Amino acid sequence: MTSSTGSSGVSAIAEVKTITLSNNKGGSGKTTTTVSLAAAFAERGLRVLVVDLDPQGSATEWLGGRESLIGLVELSAGGLRVSELVKSTSVVGVDLIPTCPSLVPSGEKSGNDTGLAIVRGFVRLPDYWDLILVDTPPTLGYLSLSPLVASDHVVIPVEAHALSMPGVASVMASIARARRQVNARLQVLGIVACRVNAANHTREVVAQLRARFGTVVLEHSVRESIRIAEAPALRLPITRYAPTSGVAADYRAVAGELLDRMGDLSST
């Protein structure tokens, strides 16, 4: 992809980067972080595609979409134009491939068959976007593992809670396996501590994450906020629902830090 300049003066990323948001624990903030980061990246003038691989379709709903009859699985089979499965969203600059019933195999198809189809679907996507963000379900299986084959980076959202830590270890183990067996370029872009509040416990969990994973844990974290719980009802990302809120600022800061880490930006 050739470089172009976005509306906020940030030039586009040199080539499309696929980022999977992964954590096998539920409630870690994957969907919230996916939607919020997509909007924050778009504010910077980047073109973002969100791929909803969670059959629950929360990201799809949040972004104003609805379940589609076609998705990456169908794209992998050929005979389908990308424009037929990519939908616009309530956020300028953010496109969406909604969740799709074919993400769950039926008949004689196995999960691994579907996983391979998803990987092939990713390969068929054009490099129109600067960033592709993949929201995954909170389960260990083909839906959370297949995007690791096609991604450049993984972002791990973590709820600031002691029981979230095994989820991080689990994702790290999956990434190590993926790097060794199928995708040596896969990198952990960062661990994002979410739902951090003033309670000692959450801050201690963040401190423990830093002690264990060092600078992999992002400097910026995301505070707990009722605004985040309210935003999906209006199908708006936090940066539009409560643009001046602290939590919106947190996600903008996280987006900036992630872009810095990718190191592919050239200021204009």
Place this chain on the structure above:
Amino acid sequence: MNRPLDAARGLLARLVPGAGAGPGAKETDADEEAVRKAFLAPGSLVPAMPTRRALRPKPDAVLEKTPEAVLEAGATAAPVGVMPVGAAMQISSGPLGEPESAGTTFAWRTPDPDPEAPSVASPEEAITRRHQAGDTAPDHLLHAPGSVDRAADDFFDGLVRRVGDR
């Protein structure tokens, strides 16, 4: 009507200093009994209700607001289901205290061990360890279960085989 919560609120209101005229001992005992039954009911999220002695605020306990006042002010409902046994509730504001960031947040302050309280030795030990300077996460929280490696290996190996077959 949430009987356990209402009963608990009523009991807490009586135990908080200055929460109104004190009830007679008989009435308090009846309330406590109702709360105990409610929390020990099958299906209750709370395994056991702390004794009245455990619930009574220590002399040095700081309660800027009563729980009722906090709830009426719209704060998040007190996490009754996860209240540690013998803990006293504090209201605190931290550096992240923006309106939407739970400017009023609950922090649990663990009082001195009560010899009559149910055994919570392990959690207390964990809390004690957590506060040690330079401490890191407990090992058991940082190890992925073996099933993760197996599932990932199965999937990636299968993928490589399938791609090779085609």
